[in-house]
Amino acid sequence: MAGFDIRTEQMNIRQHIGYMSQKFSLYQDLTVAENLELYAGIYGVSRKDLVERKKWTLELAELAGLDNMLTRDIPMGIRQKLALGTCLLHRPEIVFLDEPTSGVDPLARRRFWEIIHQISSLGVSVMVSTHYMDEAEQCDRVSLMHRGYLIAVGTPAEMKKYVAEKSGHLMELTCTNPMKGFQCLRQEFPNVNIYGKKLLFYTKNIEEDTRKAEYILNQSGIQMTKCREKRIIFEDVFMYYIENSGIE
Structure with missing residues (x-):
């Protein structure tokens, strides 16, 4: 040192x-x-x-x-x-x-x-x-840790680019019953997450997967009120690496 x-x-x-x-x-x-x-x-x-x-x-x-x-x-x-x-x-x-x-x-x-x-x-x-992920994003290089393991190292820009290339577009969906909607979408969209009253999922085909999500929700009596692309922030990057770390 x-x-x-x-x-x-x-x-x-x-x-x-x-x-x-x-x-x-x-x-x-x-x-x-x-x-x-x-x-x-x-x-x-x-x-x-x-x-x-x-x-x-x-x-x-x-x-x-x-x-x-x-x-x-x-x-x-x-x-x-x-x-x-x-x-x-x-x-x-x-x-x-x-x-x-x-x-x-x-x-x-x-x-x-x-x-x-x-x-x-x-x-x-x-x-x-x-x-604080907004603080981490201000650094020149970042090391992400989860349960004592180092799961990623790089610049914030490199990490964002990697997540975008691997997962595609991050979508933000709102519906009339978020918790039930989350349960309904999990089988077709295994990367779906619930964040407050919003559902987040990644897709490489926005139009097709938006229609698919709306259809699945309608089948369960849930109305989709909005589905739009969301800018990937560093907190999303951290969540992606955790979910794909293989660490229980």
């Missing part, structure tokens, strides 16, 4: 990586500045570099002016940015972020990702674990 052997050079590795845990792990009875100084010491940042590093971190994480505020008194979204800032103090080459936006509001989540992209633009390799 970072050019060092993980078995024999752990201390060297520590100087080249940063880690932010999912659970907020900073000291809430310390101020923002005190937390930064504490972690700078842990990472071995010299007193000479501390002032400049602390200023850079406060600006990057948008914490300027909050130096003397107790950590427990700042909102969760800002705490997460502080946690990110502390793991960047020693200017690591690789940063590991474990569910970094868990528990923050959508606006804070968006801003946090803007900071992640900013860090990446500086040449830092950022590895993020997340359950």
Whole structure:
């Protein structure tokens, strides 16, 4: 890792990586500045570099002016940015972020990702674990895991293209009885899924399979109200890989 052997050079590795845990792990009875100084010491940042590093971190994480505020008194979204800032103090080459936006509001989540992209633009390799598929899609490369197994690796664009080539068009169908409709369509469309009040299935022949689905539903007294092609999003990609992983 970072050019060092993980078995024999752990201390060297520590100087080249940063880690932010999912659970907020900073000291809430310390101020923002005190937390930064504490972690700078842990990472071995010299007193000479501390002032400049602390200023850079406060600006990057948008914490300027909050130096003397107790950590427990700042909102969760800002705490997460502080946690990110502390793991960047020693200017690591690789940063590991474990569910970094868990528990923050959508606006804070968006801003946090803007900071992640900013860090990446500086040449830092950022590895993020997340359950949010819209976040995963922002990454340059993605590894999908299911039940502890790695089921796919690639760029988001490559994965979307693969699913489209293998499965065809993703259709979104609404009907008067979604649950019963789901049961009726399963035999003819084994890849059908129910999502809220909508049914999703893949097809390589839109017109033919739309007519077929409507006929099957009508035979069971169910009226199809709409059937249209849906843009494949990354959540659909993840579901496709899970369903075709062969893992129970």
